[in-house]
Amino acid sequence: MQLIKAVQQEHRVLALWEDGIAEEFPTIWLLHACTCERCGLSIKGVRQQRLTDYPPRPVIKGISVHGDTLHITWEDEHKSAYPGKWLRGHRLSESGRFERRPIPYVWGADLKLPDFVSYEVVANDLFANLQMLESIRDRGFALLCDIPTELSMTEEIPAIIGKRRETNYGIYELKAKAEPEITGDMAVELTPHTDEMYRIDPPGITLFHVVVQSPIGGESSLVDGLRLAERLGQENPDALRTLCKIPARFHRELDEGRHFDIQAPIFRQDANGIITGIRLNDRCMAPVDATPTDTERFYDALRPLLDIIYAKDETIQFKIDAGQMLIFNNHRLLHGRSSFDSASSRHVRIVHVDLDEFHSRLRVSLREAGREDEWMHLGPGATA
Structure with a gap:
């Protein structure tokens, strides 16, 4: 689903997708999620930035959406990019977080045994x-x-x-x-x-x-x-x-x-x-x-x-x-x-x-x- 728009709202960003889903992301969360060369990759354990290096409420200088990617320029000219698919998969609302939780199939004695x-x-x-x-x-x-x-x-x-x-x-x-x-x-x-x-x-x-x-x-x-x-x-x-x-x-x-x-x-x-x-x-x-x-x-x-x-x-x-x-x-x-x-x-x-x-x-x-x-x-x- 394509990301079509992003709007800055105080210290949050409101992202909108073409199916009408809208989601807020705090700027401190977005900056923490940045994977540019300066910040590094937390998933690889090679992140250079300390969280205390960031201001409590980072300020955005510029924001735009191009090709299903959210682009942000921060107050210090630091630039970040976030794929729309990735943002969609990491929604922070109750409904977004619920969608990431697999629903187990709870069963009792009437369960039909699956095939070998x-x-x-x-x-x-x-x-x-x-x-x-x-x-x-x-x-x-x-x-x-x-x-x-x-x-x-x-x-x-x-x-x-x-x-x-x-x-x-x-x-x-x-x-x-x-x-x-x-x-x-x-x-x-x-x-x-x-x-x-x-x-x-x-x-x-x-x-x-x-x-x-x-x-x-x-x-x-x-x-x-x-x-x-x-x-x-x-x-x-x-x-x-x-x-x-x-x-x-x-x-x-x-x-x-x-x-x-x-x-x-x-x-x-x-x-x-x-x-x-x-x-x-x-x-x-x-x-x-x-x-x-x-x-x-x-x-x-x-x-x-x-x-x-x-x-x-x-x-x-x-x-x-x-x-x-x-x-x-x-x-x-x-x-x-x-x-x-x-x-x-x-x-x-x-x-x-x-x-x-x-x-x-x-x-x-x-x-x-x-x-x-x-x-x-x-x-x-x-x-x-």
Whole structure:
């Protein structure tokens, strides 16, 4: 959409586009956004100007629009240019900022399971890969098939999402073990939970590569944390507010002499009060650290949330066979598993990609595909 006019109004500039959209930009914001040789590029980390070098309300000497570009000459003869497309993508009004926020598809037990997509296709086709990335962004997960079961593939696959994250587990070998490290190493049912919630920044995107599946049991389950928040807010809004405010406490001590302990709300909100993530695993939850009154409020609020989860009426369940993969947002979805035959050789390998690495890959892919939403605002997930 073409930028057609710009008008100076005190210490702001009113930009107008041909479809009637009008937007105000403060002059201090415009000067901060300048990418001329004198100012440098903040996106490359080579900006020369300090913000304190600018006056609080920079004064414009001249302003014009030519060829969908806003041109400004400042009081000190410094010249700046701003593409209309870039300004449109960075509107500061409530409506403009809202347009940059992806709207997640919130789902419950009635979700129709998406199709499995061939790994070779998403690994070699930009648009198929972008479709998978957007599925993870919007729905919280994606399903892949036609994956070789060689163990080396587990290390290669994360590259289609972003750079692999190294955790204390490395590539975790999830199978029934005589001496289990975690509950997942037992053949028992796992109730829905998020992984490594005892970290300030839990693993973002989790990849389950199924090498061998059990003929009996071993079905995967997923629950949308945003749906849990939505439903709890409808049925018990006080409980939701409490779980957004009073921090839970999660801890884990590992055999190699490492001790994690974090306090963070179960539901994470961004600066606008929008819920962006969930962290919850009652197997790793320590007694809450709060005043007696807040302690009682916390447990009273937690109970209805757990009741919804344990009732399984917001849960989808499906089986992932050998050569298939489940990729999901660990900051948004709770995952679980049904019990399986302990005598089977069921083997799942688990790797992770940080949430910001996933967001990076998504932005780059959008730009390469010529999409105009690469400037979208992506939330902080469940980061403390």
